[in-house]
Amino acid sequence: MLFHVKMIVNIPDTLPPEEAADIVAREKAYSQELQREGTWRHIWRIAGAYANYSIIDVKDNDALHAVLTGLPLFKYMQIEVTPLLRHPSSIRDDDT
Numbered sequence: 001m002l003f004h005v006k007m008i009v010n011i012p013d014t015l016p017p018e019e020a021a022d023i024v025a026r027e028k029a030y031s032q033e034l035q036r037e038g039t040w041r042h043i044w045r046i047a048g049a050y051a052n053y054s055i056i057d058v059k060d061n062d063a064l065h066a067v068l069t070g071l072p073l074f075k076y077m078q079i080e081v082t083p084l085l086r087h088p089s090s091i092r093d094d095d096t
Contacts, residue, residue, distance in 0.1 A: 001058060002041070003056045003058070004083075005082075006054075007052050008051040011023075012076070
């Protein structure tokens with residue numbers, strides 16, 4: 001199943017900078033591994049914000065929950081999820 005996921009990150013100013021840098025580095029490694037394996041199909045930065053729009057491809061809602069809660073920045077995120085379905089007029093074969 002494909003999901004459109006909006007993630008807004010709000011790291012508190014009270015978090016020590018070295019701890020924040022460590023979490024951000026782990027987040028990058030985790031998300032890039034998911035991209036390499038095909039789970040995180042697309043990611044786009046939202047201009048002017050510490051936020052992104054992503055397309056996540058997983059088996060079901062439980063798998064999506066596992067991916068999202070596994071994000072090192074999860075506790076600092078506001079997340080909005082929209083399930084996606086193939087449009088009947090689509091000419092692409094790889095958007096299922």
